[in-house]
Every structure is written in C-alpha cells, then in structure tokens.
Amino acid sequence: MIPQPVTITGGRLVLPHGAPQSGAIRLVEGRIAALGEVTPEPGDCVIAAGGQLITPGLVDLGVFAVDKPAFHFGGITRAALMPDQGPPLDHPARVRFAALSGKPDMWIHPLAAATRGLAGVELAELALMRDAGARAVATGRRWIGDSGVMARLLSYCAMLGLMVVTHAEDAGMTGQAVATAGEMATRLGLPSAPAQAEALAVGRDIALAEMTGAHVHFRQVTTARALDLVRAAKARGIRVTAGVTPAHFMLSDLELANFRTFSRMSPPLRHDSDRRAVVDAIADGTIDVIASGHDPRGPEDKRLPFADAEPGMAGAETLLPLTLTLVRDGRIDLARAFDLVAGAPARLLGVEAGVLHVGAEADIALVDAERPWVVSSDKMAASAGNTPFDRRPVEGRVTALFKGGAQII
Amino acid sequence: MQPSIPASPGPAPVARDYPAGGLAFAHRDLTGIGELARHEILYLLDEAEQWVTLNRQPQKRAGLLDGLTIINAFFENSTRTLLSFEIAGKRLGADVVNMHAATSSVKKGETLIDTAMTLNAMRADAIVIRHASSGAVRLIAGKVDCPVLNAGDGQHEHPTQALLDALTIRHALKLPRGSDLNGLNVTICGDILHSRVARSNILSLTALGAQVRVCAPPALMPAEIEAMGVRVFHDFDAALKGAGIVMMLRLQQERMEGQFIPSPREYRHLYGLTLDRLARAEPGALVMHPGPMNRGIEIDSQVADHVARSLITQQVESGVAIRMACLDVLTRRARGVPGWDAIGGATP
Numbered sequence: 001m002i003p004q005p006v007t008i009t010g011g012r013l014v015l016p017h018g019a020p021q022s023g024a025i026r027l028v029e030g031r032i033a034a035l036g037e038v039t040p041e042p043g044d045c046v047i048a049a050g051g052q053l054i055t056p057g058l059v060d061l062g063v064f065a066v067d068k069p070a071f072h073f074g075g076i077t078r079a080a081l082m083p084d085q086g087p088p089l090d091h092p093a094r095v096r097f098a099a100l101s102g103k104p105d106m107w108i109h110p111l112a113a114a115t116r117g118l119a120g121v122e123l124a125e126l127a128l129m130r131d132a133g134a135r136a137v138a139t140g141r142r143w144i145g146d147s148g149v150m151a152r153l154l155s156y157c158a159m160l161g162l163m164v165v166t167h168a169e170d171a172g173m174t175g176q177a178v179a180t181a182g183e184m185a186t187r188l189g190l191p192s193a194p195a196q197a198e199a200l201a202v203g204r205d206i207a208l209a210e211m212t213g214a215h216v217h218f219r220q221v222t223t224a225r226a227l228d229l230v231r232a233a234k235a236r237g238i239r240v241t242a243g244v245t246p247a248h249f250m251l252s253d254l255e256l257a258n259f260r261t262f263s264r265m266s267p268p269l270r271h272d273s274d275r276r277a278v279v280d281a282i283a284d285g286t287i288d289v290i291a292s293g294h295d296p297r298g299p300e301d302k303r304l305p306f307a308d309a310e311p312g313m314a315g316a317e318t319l320l321p322l323t324l325t326l327v328r329d330g331r332i333d334l335a336r337a338f339d340l341v342a343g344a345p346a347r348l349l350g351v352e353a354g355v356l357h358v359g360a361e362a363d364i365a366l367v368d369a370e371r372p373w374v375v376s377s378d379k380m381a382a383s384a385g386n387t388p389f390d391r392r393p394v395e396g397r398v399t400a401l402f403k404g405g406a407q408i409i
Numbered sequence: 410m411q412p413s414i415p416a417s418p419g420p421a422p423v424a425r426d427y428p429a430g431g432l433a434f435a436h437r438d439l440t441g442i443g444e445l446a447r448h449e450i451l452y453l454l455d456e457a458e459q460w461v462t463l464n465r466q467p468q469k470r471a472g473l474l475d476g477l478t479i480i481n482a483f484f485e486n487s488t489r490t491l492l493s494f495e496i497a498g499k500r501l502g503a504d505v506v507n508m509h510a511a512t513s514s515v516k517k518g519e520t521l522i523d524t525a526m527t528l529n530a531m532r533a534d535a536i537v538i539r540h541a542s543s544g545a546v547r548l549i550a551g552k553v554d555c556p557v558l559n560a561g562d563g564q565h566e567h568p569t570q571a572l573l574d575a576l577t578i579r580h581a582l583k584l585p586r587g588s589d590l591n592g593l594n595v596t597i598c599g600d601i602l603h604s605r606v607a608r609s610n611i612l613s614l615t616a617l618g619a620q621v622r623v624c625a626p627p628a629l630m631p632a633e634i635e636a637m638g639v640r641v642f643h644d645f646d647a648a649l650k651g652a653g654i655v656m657m658l659r660l661q662q663e664r665m666e667g668q669f670i671p672s673p674r675e676y677r678h679l680y681g682l683t684l685d686r687l688a689r690a691e692p693g694a695l696v697m698h699p700g701p702m703n704r705g706i707e708i709d710s711q712v713a714d715h716v717a718r719s720l721i722t723q724q725v726e727s728g729v730a731i732r733m734a735c736l737d738v739l740t741r742r743a744r745g746v747p748g749w750d751a752i753g754g755a756t757p
Contacts (some may be wrong), residue, residue, distance in 0.1 A: 034613050181631075181632035181633075182632050182633050183632075183633040183636040183637075185631070186608075186631035186632055186633055186634050186636070186637070187443070187565055187608070187636075187637065188543055188544065188565055189543040189562075189564030189565035189566070189605060189608055190543050190563075190564070190565075191564075192542075192631075192632065194632070258547070259544030259547060259548065260542075261542070299522075300520070301518070303522055303548075304520065304521065304522075304542075304548070305521065305540065305542030305543065305544050305545040305546075305548055305563070306542070306544045306564075307543060307563070308542050359487065405709060
C-alpha cells in the first residue's frame with residue numbers, strides 16, 4: 001500500500017552537518033520528496049511539527065531481540081539483529097526469515113553468525129547468508145578466542161566485503177567474571193576481570209584487521225586503554241570502527257551496589273575513569289556509533305543472584321534521550337548525535353538510511369528534544385523492563401515516527 | 410531491656426553504652442558486617458557473652474525462643490556452620506529445621522526466589538541461609554517477611570564468622586565486654602580472593618580498630634582491596650612481623666591446582682604456617698582458622714594443636730554463642746520484646 005503524501009511543517013530539520021534548520025519535509029511514495037522550504041500540496045496529510053526536531057529514524061546497530069513497541073517508542077526504524085538468537089543466525093534460511101521479521105513498519109538487518117553455533121570454531125556460510133540478507137557478520141556475545149579462526153574469518157569477510165562486528169573481551173582473562181576488577185567487585189565478592197581484558201582483545205583484532213584488510217567494528221569499546229588503541233589504529237588508517245551503549249557512558253560500576261542485576265552488562269560496567277574516557281572518545285570521534293544493545297530480560301533471567309543473572313538491558317527506549325544528554329552537556333552537537341545513532345550505523349551496514357536527503361527512504365522521527373519524562377521499569381514499551389535507568393528523569397521523546405513514509409506513531 | 414532468661418546463670422547485665430531498645434541493633438536481617446555500625450558489632454559481641462557462660466553449664470537450655478521456628482536453608486554444603494546454627498537455635502528453645510538444598514532437587518529448576526517464597530509461606534520466624542552466589546542472601550531477604558541471617562553468600566560475606574572471631578580474640582586477650590580491638594595487628598593469610606570469611610573479618614576488625622594485613626600470592630588477592638583499609642603483603646614473613654593474631658584461610662585445593670598456585674606443597678612452602686614461621690610474629694601471637702583445615706598445607710599440626718597459641722577450638726565454641734546472640738536479637742521484634750517492636754524495615 002502506498003501511503004498518502006505527508007508534509008511536516010514548522011519543524012527544525014536535523015541535517016548531517018550544522019545546527020538544525022527551520023523548515024518542512026515532504027514524504028511521497030515512501031521517499032523524501034523535498035526538504036527545507038516546502039509547502040504542502042493539495043491532498044497531502046499535513047502535520048505541524050510545532051518547532052520540534054525532524055530527524056532521521058534511528059538505526060540501532062546491535063540488538064538482541066526484535067521488540068517493535070520498544071523500537072518505535074525510541075524512534076528506531078531499523079535495527080541490526082545480533083546472531084545470538086535461539087537458534088543462532090548461522091544458516092541462510094534463518095537470516096532470510098529474520099530479515100523479513102519486522103516488515104513493513106520496522107526493518108531488521110540481520111548480522112550473520114561468524115561461526116557455526118557461534119562456537120568460535122568453524123566458519124558459517126557467510127556468503128550464502130550475505131545473499132540471504134545479512135548486512136554484516138558478528139561474533140555474537142563472545143570473542144573468538146582462537147586467533148587462527150579470527151584471521152581466517154577476517155580475510156574471508158574482507159573478500160566478501162562484509163564488516164565483522166566483534167565482541168572485545170579476552171575470554172581467557174574474563175573467565176566467569178561478571179564485573180570489572182576493582183573496589184566494587186572486591187567488596188561485593190563478585191567474580192571479576194581486569195579492564196585490560198578489553199584492550200587485549202581490541203589489540204589483537206586491530207592487528208588482524210591490519211593484516212587482512214577486513215573492516216572490524218567493535219560493538220562496544222568501554223575502557224580508556226582500548227579506546228587509545230582504536231584511536232591510534234584509526235590514525236594509521238586501519239579499517240576499524242567502534243560503538244558503545246549509553247550504559248557505558250552514563251554509569252560506572254558503582255551501580256552494582258546492592259547486587260542490582262539490572263546493572264549486569266556485558267562487558268561489565270567499568271570504573272568512572274573509563275566512563276569518562278568513553279565520553280571523550282565519543283566527543284573526539286573515536287567512537288562512531290551509539291547503539292541500544294536492546295536485550296529485554298524478564299524476572300526469570302534477572303531476579304537471581306547477581307552472578308547467576310543474565311547480562312543486558314532493555315535500551316531501545318532510552319537510546320535517544322541518553323544520547324541527547326551529551327548534547328546538553330556540550331560534548332557533541334545535535335548533528336553528531338544523530339550521526340552516532342542513525343547516520344554512522346546506516347553507513348556501516350551499507351543501507352541507505354539514517355540521514356535526511358531528498359530521495360532517501362522516508363524513515364523520519366519527530367522529536368521533542370526538551371520533553372521531560374521519567375524512565376520507569378514497570379511502564380516500558382519493551383517486552384521487559386530491565387533498565388538500570390529506572391526512575392531517572394530524562395529529556396527527549398519521539399512524538400511521531402514514519403517508516404517508509406507511513407506513520408507508525 | 411533484656412528479657413528474663415530461664416536458667417541463665419550469667420552475671421548481672423552491666424551498664425552499657427548502647428542506644429535504647431531496638432536502636433542498639435536497627436536491622437531486621439543480618440546480611441553482612443558491611444551493613445553494621447561499630448556499636449552494632451559490639452552489641453552483638455556483648456550479647457553473646459551470656460551465652461558463652463550458659464554454654465559452659467551442664468544445663469544449656471534457655472527457653473527464649475520457645476515456639477519459634479527457625480529454618481536453616483543451606484544451598485551449599487556445610488557441616489560445622491549448619492551444626493553451630495542448629496545447636497544455637499535448639500539451646501534457645503526454638504524448633505530448628507534444616508533444609509539441605511545442596512543435595513535436594515532445588516539445585517536447578519526452582520528458582521531461588523520460589524524457594525524463598527515457599528519458606529516464607531511456612532511461616533518461619535527466622536531463616537538462616539548459605540548460598541554459593543554473592544548477594545543471594547540479600548535477594549532472599551528482600552522477598553520474605555521474617556529476619557534472614559547470612560551463613561555465607563558466595564565470596565561476599567560470612568558475618569557470624571567474623572563476629573565469632575572477634576569474640577574469640579576478645580576472650581583470648583582477656584578483654585572485658587564492651588572492648589574493641591584497637592591497636593591489634595591481625596594478619597589474614599590465604600585465598601583472600603575467594604574468601605567471604607576474609608571480607609567479613611576485614612570489615613569487622615577494621616571497624617573495631619584493628620590494623621589488618623592481608624597476605625596471598627597476587628592471583629589470590631582481590632583488586633583494590635587496599636580500599637577496604639588493609640595493607641597488602643605477598644611475603645608471608647613480612648606480613649607476620651608484629652602480628653598479634655594470625656588468621657589462616659582454607660586453601661580450596663580442588664579450585665586451586667595449576668590455576669592459581671602450582672601445587673599444595675609449593676603453597677605450603679610460601680604460605681604454610683609452621684612453628685618456625687609463627688616465631689616471626691609477635692611473641693605469644695595467637696593463631697586462628699575458620700576450618701575445616703588442610704593440615705600440612707596452610708597450617709601445620711604443631712601450630713593447629715598448640716595449646717597456648719591456637720584458638721581454633723575456641724572459635725567453634727564462640728560460634729554457638731554468637732549465633733545464639735544473633736537469633737535472640739533478630740527475633741526480638743517477633744517476640745514482642747519491649748523497645749524492639751518498632752524496628753522493622755528489611756535490610757535494603
């Protein structure tokens with residue numbers, strides 16, 4: 001069904017560069033037909049933005065569940081699905097199924113499992129999965145410990161033109177750890193691993209990226225040392241990019257007090273000095289992407305002793321408001337904020353989305369950037385309310401969302 | 410303030426400097442030493458004194474907890490702690506039920522919360538819990554209506570062990586009730602990383618004014634433990650110099666070998682407490698061990714059995730008294746002891 005043309009007037013357009021520009025946008029046949037000085041044509045559905053931001057729909061690079069209500073609440077119109085599903089996305093048929101699972105109002109871009117069963121041993125059928133709709137390859141929640149396997153994976157993916165999304169924690173160092181080594185883990189008696197476990201993994205994978213020419217994307221880089229390695233590698237022209245989730249630039253391991261399992265993350269929350277390093281890395285461009293890591297988990301996974309609980313948080317709803325805190329703090333501007341959550345992830349996935357330009361797919365959000373609301377664990381749109389940001393006041397809310405020119409909310 | 414205790418031959422209560430009634434110990438649960446104020450630790454120690462005296466009489470029964478039900482829910486194997494809690498409850502007159510969850514079908518399937526709700530529905534008046542996961546006891550405490558006592562949770566805390574150790578030290582040094590351990594040098598040696606006994610003792614001993622040193626190879630030393638107010642040593646001889654109390658920890662051999670230490674005999678070479686080593690501590694330094702011991706590994710028999718220097722059996726004796734004191738204090742609200750009825754709220 002082709003939706004009626006829509007003109008959104010009186011908004012502020014968030015363009016790839018510069019401050020938001022007052023103007024309007026016209027969506028016709030699922031595409032952006034005009035931007036800027038636009039007047040509605042007869043027959044258009046006209047929406048008055050009332051000074052709100054007109055932004056690209058968010059592109060979430062790395063989610064663990066297809067959770068439409070949460071994505072739509074958060075202004076997310078496309079999400080890259082991690083291969084850690086049951087069963088894993090290591091077969092072309094599953095990739096094809098996943099790629100269709102959100103349509104029409106949500107596009108899911110599957111990430112193919114790098115290895116069969118995500119076991120880190122045998123390569124999965126990557127070319128077949130690419131042709132079935134996988135937009136990149138991912139190692140899943142785990143690091144591939146065998147450097148030989150990783151080297152072969154990267155050289156193969158370099159040939160196929162597939163980016164490899166990797167989890168960066170040296171498994172030998174982390175073992176059964178559920179926290180970062182430090183005072184908090186020591187006081188709580190939690191199994192912990194040094195933060196350097198991340199730098200070790202990042203260091204190896206940078207070396208392999210350089211050797212093979214593959215594009216490695218570290219889904220989450222959360223420590224100062226590892227960020228230094230990424231920064232240096234980028235300066236040397238190696239094809240590496242990095243992402244992070246809001247938890248790692250908003251929270252530190254102090255959140256583990258009282259064994260709060262909603263604060264159990266993978267990688268675990270770090271010291272505050274690392275948290276500040278993440279903010280700096282976002283500001284200086286070392287970090288390319290902010291993703292939600294959306295992983296809704298019910299009480300059966302979370303209402304357990306800390307070390308027995310599953311890691312992860314339901315993050316889709318809070319991705320945008322928490323990213324906007326960096327704008328409010330003056331660390332990044334609005335254009336960059338939307339590049340982190342929409343433009344850059346779309347480029348990395350090779351999909352034509354995440355920016356406002358004429359001819360692009362009309363994935364559009366209307367955002368009231370100043371609207372205050374309170375995150376509430378028991379009132380979330382997500383299928384579970386496991387958020388460490390419970391009861392935190394935030395600002396910024398999506399008031400309308402369009403996917404392919406059709407209004408969803 | 411103290412209710413009359415049948416058959417208690419203890420000395421008349423001395424005047425104490427504690428807040429009145431329930432304010433002397435303002436918690437519903439005992440989940441860790443970390444939650445306690447200094448005066449609350451001292452209060453429990455002082456309360457235990459009467460039970461030390463009672464336990465040395467031929468007639469050991471006090472009817473304080475008549476009609477109350479105490480459940481010992483042990484999700485991890487234990488012999489001595491379970492026995493100690495069971496004897497403590499029975500001497501106070503309570504009905505004590507032991508649940509050996511470690512060997513029952515609870516292991517998997519039923520969640521910890523479901524088990525806790527079941528125990529709660531059976532209307533226990535206190536639940537004593539041991540569990541292999543840090544924080545498990547606090548999790549249960551938040552879900553039940555009765556006081557919860559931590560008998561050891563993972564690598565987090567074992568509060569009654571720290572209390573009984575402090576009481577043992579006080580008795581060994583002939584310190585009167587009300588005394589703290591100001592200025593005492595205590596060396597704790599062994600697997601600090603995996604030890605809840607070490608954590609609770611560090612919290613309790615430092616709160617009582619002792620200087621605590623911890624000694625272990627780097628792989629068995631937790632990160633940033635200095636933040637808990639202790640000095641870190643890797644050389645046992647250096648750690649012993651000037652120590653008045655030496656606490657040895659059990660080496661969990663099955664966990665250790667090849668991973669954390671090369672072999673038990675190499676561990677003994679560096680960290681075994683022999684009579685020769687003990688001579689490097691203060692003259693007359695006293696030795697403690699929470700048990701069960703690996704004789705010939707972390708501690709030699711000549712040390713463990715040394716009549717003048719080893720406090721190991723006294724620790725076991727103090728354990729029963731401390732657990733009686735904890736059960737008494739925590740059930741006062743349920744028993745309607747005047748001044749204790751207002752103290753409520755679950756430990757956060």
